[in-house]
Amino acid sequence: MTENQDTTEKKTGKKLPNFPKKPQKPKFNIFWVYAVIILALIGAQFLFTNDSSKQVDYRTFETKMLLTGDVSKLVAYKSDDLVKVEVYIKADSLTSKKLYDAYKSKSVYGQGGGPTVFFTAGTFDGLDKQLADSQKDLAPTQTKVLAEKDTRSNPFLSMLGSFLLPILLLVGFWVFMMRRMGGGAGGGGQIFSIGKSKATLFDKESQVNITFNDVAGLEEAKTEVMEIVDFLKNPSKYTDLGGKIPKGALLVGSPGTGKTLLAKAVAGEAQVPFFSLSGSDFVEMFVGVGASRVRDLFKQAKDKSPCIIFIDEIDAIGRARGKNGVMGGNDERENTLNQLLVEMDGFGTNTHVIILAATNRADVLDKALLRAGRFDRQIYVDLPDVIERKQIFEVHIIPLKKSEELDTEFLAKQTPGFSGADIANVCNEAALIAARKNKKAVDKQDFLDAVDRIVGGLEKKNKIITTEEKKAIAFHEAGHATVSWLLEHAAPLVKVTIVPRGQSLGAAWYLPEERLIVRPHQMLDEMCATMGGRAAEKVMFDTISTGALSDLEKVNKQARAMVTIYGLNEKLGNITYYDSSGQNEYNFSKPYSEDTALTIDREISSLIEGQYQRAINLLQENKDKLIQLAEILIEKEVLFKDDLEHIFGKRLFGADSESSNPGNIAPVEA
Known part of the structure; x- marks a missing residue:
């Protein structure tokens, strides 16, 4: 009785007739084809390449061929215990009547320039003696024929080496490529596995070691994804109340904020099969491959449910359809997206299969992908605040040999705007700097130097700068320091240097206040401080230079944002041209008239000037x-907050920062 019959009887309670089993046909194996091909080639070799020329005795060879001058050459080689001598007859002699008998019994080798007859001798020395004795009476004008010695051993082995070996090598290479590319089971017997999913599976055998304890900060994001993990562990807790688990969660945030790390923690905590791949793994040059890989991925996921699928950088296949940057679009990518939409919430069901995805370009994703029922939740992973940065520092300094007085709260205050990846880089760079200085532990100064290195670049103390250029750079940086110190809402300056670093000739470090909203007068103070460098050059030298390029770029962006994005300009009023979907960049027309464009340009210029x-x-x-500060800067090359307090007195506004290093950098470019 078959297994299907047994199952049917259990369900229906009826006894089914016991049909005789059909005889099973032998399974087809591709290696049978290889065997037939090899045997056919061997047979063809023996059938069509008969090299058995006619054998004659030495006396016949001597009288009818050698002494008559019809021999072209002799080739002798060892065959078993004798020496076999192949006789090559001259082409014009083959057509003569006297050699007709020898020629007519010859195979195709004789006609194609091969040996016509052969004879045997005892040894090579005996053969040479026979040939010498036979030709001793030849006239001086006649050429004596000598035997050429050959190293071949066996005709069959020679044929095998020259003919069959290359064929065997080709067949072996073919078998190797087929096994590498073979589809095998599960793919409908297809030969190529190019349509197979490239997802990496993490299960009990290959479990991820990262847990939520390794993810510092991101408390709100962890709460969201921990609920998904809890559902997979205890589904009845939710289903008993009639709840349904969200089908997907989209992690959105800036690069380096920990989206992929959070997904790894989900894999480590869930203790269910976890499929991980990137959006680009679906993209291939062949038509239909992306959709095939999506189908195969969800088929594997259904077989292992409950499970989680994680797609990193989903914007590679999830861009809005019909609005691609390339003219004509990419139909293959759209087909892949269509298949993904169907699998996530189509006519079929994916029970207990949850999709996590990550991207930093949520604005370009297709709306159908983001609707409820597909990615039900969008989890925003923001840049860490000062408390979260402290927690991230505490995680990344665990493997370091640090000094006891190291204060992670101080380090968190010195790194505003840093992502989790940036902080990890700071910790690693600090360890490298400490090792370079032959220290036994990593201390506070090493971390400050690491931030300098990451924000500004490597110091270039050997860069050749003239005295005039050095003076101009000093006044430029002193201008930044002076203006920022005198303005209430400008970021307080912590350090200023004229030592070239990276692409900049000088730099000023600020410790900006972390604001959630910014008012117009705060933005104007920041713009004024940024223009302080060029203004100092104008005041001191009555001329300007190219060193303010990065300052101008920053100020132009701020002014344009005030006018066109945030609606902070009185002439234009409460209007914005910001497009959160990111599709305006592909349009050929601007969202405002030429008159408005002229007004925008004038207002931006007015703000900056x-x-x-x-x-x-x-x-x-x-x-x-300003002059006093610049002169000290030329002498010392580096100034800190204490030096500015000595010249200007205590800063009248804002909380004093207890730092001796970075935040943001305002470089002077060559």
Whole structure:
């Protein structure tokens, strides 16, 4: 009785007739084809390449061929215990009547330039003696024929080496490639596995060791994904109340904020099969491959449910359909996206299969992908605040040999705007710097130097700078320091240097306040401080230079954002041209008229020029302090907050920062 019959009887309670089993046909094996091909080639070799020329005795060879001058050459080689001598007859002699008998019994080798007859001799020395005796009476004008010695051993082995060996090598290479590319079971017997999913499976045998304890910060994001993990572990807790698990969760955030790390923690905590792959794994040059890989991925997931699928950088296949950056679009990518949409919430069901995805370009994703029922939740993974940065530092300094007085709260305050990946890089760089200085432990200064190294680049103390250029750089940086110190809402300066670092000739480090909203007067103060460098050059030298390129770029972005994005301009009013979907960049027309474009340009220029003039006025009022600061900077090359307090006095606004290093950098470019 078959297994299907047994199962049917258990369900229906009826006895089914016991049909005789059909005789099973032998399974087809591709190696049978290889065997037939090899045997056919061997047979063809023996059938069509008969090299058995006619054998004659030495006397016949001597009288009818050698002494008559018809021999072209002789080739002798060892065959068993004798020496076999192949006789090659001259082409014009083959057509003569006297050699007709020898020729007519010859195979195709004789006609194609091969040996016509052969004879045997005892040894090579005996053969040479026979040939010499037979030709001793030849006339001096006649050429004596000598036997050429050959090293071949056996005709069959020679044929095997020259003919069959290359064929065997080709067949072996073919078998190897087929086994590498073979589809095997599960793919409908297909030959190529190019349509198979490339997802990496993590299960009990290959479990991920990362847990939520290894993910510092991200408390809200962890709460969201921990609920998904809890459902997979205890589904009845939710289903008993009629709840349904979300089908998908999309992790959205800036690069380096920990999206992939959070997914790894889910894999480590869930203790269920976890499929991991990237969006680009679906993309291939062959038509239909992406959709096939999606189908195969979900087929594997259904077989191992409950399970989790994680797709990193899903924007590679999830871009909005019909709005691709390339003219004509990419139909293959759209087909892949269509198949993904169907699998996530189509006519079929994917019980207990949860999809996690990560991207930093959620604005370009297709709306159908983000609707409820597919990615039900969008989890935003933001840049860490000061408390979360402290927690991230505490995780990454565990493997370091650190000094006892190291304060992670201080380090967190010195790294505003740093992501989790940036902080990990700071810790690693600090360890390398400490090792370079032959220290036994990593201390506070090593971390500060590491931040300098990451933010500004490597110091270039050997860069050749003229005295005039050095003076201009010093006044430029002193201008930044002076204006930022005198303005209430400008970020307080912590350090200024004229030592070239990276692509900059000088730099000023600030410790900006972490604001959630920014008001117009705060933005204007920041713009004024940024223009302080160029304003100082104008005040001191009555000329400007190319060193303010990065300053101008920063100020232009801020002014344009105020006018066109945040609606902070009185002339344009409460209007924004910001497109959160990111599709305006593909349009050929602007979302405003030419008159409005002219107004925008004028307002941006007015903002920048106004703050530039404001910076000039501030520096002219404090010119003596500016000169004093620049002279000290030329002498020491590096100044800190204490030096500025000595010249300007205590800063009147804002909380004093207890730092001696970075935040943001305002470089001077060559």
